[in-house]
Amino acid sequence: MSTAYIGIGSNIGNREDNCQKAIKLIEKNGIAVRKQSSMYETEPWGIKDQPKFINMAIDVETDKKPEELLRILKEIEKEIGRTETTKWGPRVIDLDILFYDDLILKTDNLEIPHPLMHERDFVLKPLSEIAPDKRHPVTGKTVKKMLNQLSAQ
Secondary structure, X not given: OEXXXXXXXXXXXXXXXXXXXXXXXXXXXXXXXXXXXXXEEEOOOOOOOOOOEEEEEEEEEEOOOHHHHHHHXXXXXXXXXXXXXXXXXXXXXXXXEEEEOOOOEEOOOOEEOOOOHXXXXXXXXXXXXXXXXXXXXXXXXXXXXXXXXHHOO
């Protein structure tokens, strides 16, 4: 079994319900949710002229390989109602693999660890709540340290 951390975000419709629905569907796909963070209301990143997001993070245990986990997450996004929009634009739900064990992976459609997580407090705050001591396999920094460095900027 592997441990993965998934970032969850929503800024269209009932944001909190969208996030909870995603967690239920993740569990329905045989992925055990071990921890979940609080929900954080956050400012949009990238494109500012859109509604605020609800963001959270979950710690899951899975026997799914990274590519299969990504496929499942993309299916869940579609099931909840996500459609293709502008990059960093509004979305009903967004599910991102942040970490998968200590794997470092880069393919055409998947990069683990998530390549922009160290720049995003909306990822690091909820992740720090459930995994403050998790180390980034490339930088060696803990989630808490990355959040502190970002906050100091």
